[in-house]
Amino acid sequence: MRNKVTISPAADDVVIDIRDLTYVYNPRTPFETKALDGVSLEVKKGDFFGIIGQTGSGKSTLISHINALTRIQRKHKANAGAALRVCGIDLTVRKPDLGLLRGKVGMVFQYPEYQLFADTVRDDVAFGPKNLGLSAEEIDERVRTAIRLVGLDYDEIAERSPFELSGGQKRRAAIAGVLAMRPEVLILDEPTAGLDPEGKRELLALFRDVQRTTCPTIVMVSHNMDEVAECCNKVAVLGGGHILGVFSPSELFSERDIICSLGLELPAAVELSLYLSEHGVPVRPDCLTEEELADELAAIYGRNGR
Amino acid sequence: MKDVVFGQIYPVNSPVHRADARAKFIIMIVYIVTVIFARSFMQFAVIAAALLTVVLMSRVPPLKVLSSLKAIIVLAVVTFVFTVLLNKGAGAEAEAFYVGFGPFCICRTGLMTGGLVLCRIVLLVLGPTVVTLTTTPVDMADAIEFLLSPLKLIKVPVHAFGMIMSIALRMIPTLFEETQRVMNAQKARGACFDHGNVFKRIAALVPVLIPLFISAFKRSADLSDAMESRCYNGGKGKTRMKVLRFRVSDIAAMLFSAALLFFILVCVYNWWGWSWVSVMAMGAA
Numbered sequence: 001m002r003n004k005v006t007i008s009p010a011a012d013d014v015v016i017d018i019r020d021l022t023y024v025y026n027p028r029t030p031f032e033t034k035a036l037d038g039v040s041l042e043v044k045k046g047d048f049f050g051i052i053g054q055t056g057s058g059k060s061t062l063i064s065h066i067n068a069l070t071r072i073q074r075k076h077k078a079n080a081g082a083a084l085r086v087c088g089i090d091l092t093v094r095k096p097d098l099g100l101l102r103g104k105v106g107m108v109f110q111y112p113e114y115q116l117f118a119d120t121v122r123d124d125v126a127f128g129p130k131n132l133g134l135s136a137e138e139i140d141e142r143v144r145t146a147i148r149l150v151g152l153d154y155d156e157i158a159e160r161s162p163f164e165l166s167g168g169q170k171r172r173a174a175i176a177g178v179l180a181m182r183p184e185v186l187i188l189d190e191p192t193a194g195l196d197p198e199g200k201r202e203l204l205a206l207f208r209d210v211q212r213t214t215c216p217t218i219v220m221v222s223h224n225m226d227e228v229a230e231c232c233n234k235v236a237v238l239g240g241g242h243i244l245g246v247f248s249p250s251e252l253f254s255e256r257d258i259i260c261s262l263g264l265e266l267p268a269a270v271e272l273s274l275y276l277s278e279h280g281v282p283v284r285p286d287c288l289t290e291e292e293l294a295d296e297l298a299a300i301y302g303r304n305g306r
Numbered sequence: 307m308k309d310v311v312f313g314q315i316y317p318v319n320s321p322v323h324r325a326d327a328r329a330k331f332i333i334m335i336v337y338i339v340t341v342i343f344a345r346s347f348m349q350f351a352v353i354a355a356a357l358l359t360v361v362l363m364s365r366v367p368p369l370k371v372l373s374s375l376k377a378i379i380v381l382a383v384v385t386f387v388f389t390v391l392l393n394k395g396a397g398a399e400a401e402a403f404y405v406g407f408g409p410f411c412i413c414r415t416g417l418m419t420g421g422l423v424l425c426r427i428v429l430l431v432l433g434p435t436v437v438t439l440t441t442t443p444v445d446m447a448d449a450i451e452f453l454l455s456p457l458k459l460i461k462v463p464v465h466a467f468g469m470i471m472s473i474a475l476r477m478i479p480t481l482f483e484e485t486q487r488v489m490n491a492q493k494a495r496g497a498c499f500d501h502g503n504v505f506k507r508i509a510a511l512v513p514v515l516i517p518l519f520i521s522a523f524k525r526s527a528d529l530s531d532a533m534e535s536r537c538y539n540g541g542k543g544k545t546r547m548k549v550l551r552f553r554v555s556d557i558a559a560m561l562f563s564a565a566l567l568f569f570i571l572v573c574v575y576n577w578w579g580w581s582w583v584s585v586m587a588m589g590a591a
Binding site for chain 2: 116
């Protein structure tokens with residue numbers, strides 16, 4: 001028997017509190033696999049929290065616990081001391097208020113455009129707020145705001161079929177469908193997958209906007225280190241169902257070994273600044289983003305810069 | 307691993323799993339005929355012993371095989387009860403044991419017949435179960451295509467059937483995964499699939515079915531493009547990546563099943579009047 005872990009009440013600003021969480025797929029069959037193995041994680045209000053790891057490292061399982069699409073395996077003995085609390089809702093109980101939770105936690109899946117279904121963009125974006133049981137005026141207001149927030153033109157697009165839109169517009173419409181629920185926490189599963197660089201940049205800018213205006217806490221799963229370096233203030237590294245560590249981006253990219261052992265690549269800016277500093281250019285070797293590096297270089301060569 | 311969850315296959319390595327799917331299919335058909343012909347407990351015992359040997363060889367837990375009976379438990383019980391109650395045997399006087407009430411009765415003949423019917427149903431379910439537990443759906447589709455191939459003579463597009471079957475089987479787990487994904491996405495937007503009356507529930511499925519259909523059409527268009535770009539033009543001249551070959555063991559197993567069928571037929575009809583056959587008739591109704 002393991003010792004019962006005493007659970008101290010989480011501080012107010014901790015939005016997602018995961019402790020000692022284990023999840024096993026296909027228990028008691030030849031396919032049994034441990035997706036999560038004693039994972040603990042704390043996301044505070046205002047975090048742009050990154051989760052990185054290889055495919056099969058348990059990222060998806062972890063984030064789907066956060067809005068209870070995957071329920072915690074309460075009967076599993078490894079979960080005896082587990083805690084799972086999101087926006088003040090305890091998810092270890094048998095019947096948590098899922099309606100309330102889904103209103104508070106918005107989830108943007110990989111390729112969210114595949115969830116579009118309605119005749120018009122407006123109806124599709126209204127699906128979430130409708131499920132929350134809001135009044136017609138409130139829904140209309142939210143739909144307008146959400147569509148504008150994702151950078152689409154409401155008047156032009158609201159009455160069109162979502163299937164007529166371009167790829168990037170579809171994705172934005174789908175994201176608007178999640179934002180229209182006004183979540184307190186937004187979970188993004190590889191939100192930029194399959195977009196061109198320009199589309200990626202715009203989408204990330206959009207998420208930073210969202211964080212400033214409506215939804216203070218964002219959790220993002222990503223493969224792309226550039227994205228992580230640019231957006232996140234904390235990054236959890238997941239491997240083999242364990243949390244290998246939670247770092248700030250600058251800490252993370254100095255841990256080259258971890259990044260490489262996961263088969264991931266350093267951000268291009270970090271790679272370049274490392275290369276330059278190794279070859280005698282006096283730049284800081286820990287520039288994280290293109291902008292930082294450009295500023296650094298401008299300062300050194302002093303031509304276009306300050 | 308997600309790809310193999312579909313079907314019942316119990317994935318271990320055993321002689322039975324490795325055997326040629328066509329051989330297993332043929333043996334299954336012979337086995338079914340054998341079970342239908344058998345008509346005494348002794349004969350069923352012989353068949354059950356043969357089946358048990360195969361189960362032990364396959365390394366599938368016997369309980370796993372037996373659990374397939376859950377699906378037919380109602381059918382089996384109802385059949386047994388009615389056979390017993392309605393079978394009057396040779397009548398109240400001639401029977402060694404007879405309890406009558408109203409139009410029903412329980413007598414020795416009835417109980418025996420009921421027991422035999424029960425044995426037959428159970429064995430009929432267990433045999434094919436062993437085959438599905440040890441054969442991948444794709445192998446099964448290949449086997450069916452092969453066994454239907456004589457129909458080519460009367461211009462039945464057997465290859466197309468086989469291809470359709472393999473693609474359908476291949477796509478089931480994919481579509482299943484897709485369904486899960488779309489359902490999760492809509493659940494995350496507050497959709498509820500287990501609330502309200504029938505109509506509400508059906509309406510709740512629309513946001514799942516539409517994205518699902520769209521992606522299924524897209525997938526099939528992609529697949530047909532992929533097949534065409536690899537010069538697929540129906541079955542003509544198509545070679546197989548996995549060539550099915552009968553091995554000695556497969557042929558031996560088929561011969562053995564044929565022998566079992568012959569043995570049961572001899573027991574039932576006793577064409578040559580052998581005296582030992584009466585032993586095998588023990589426990590006949």
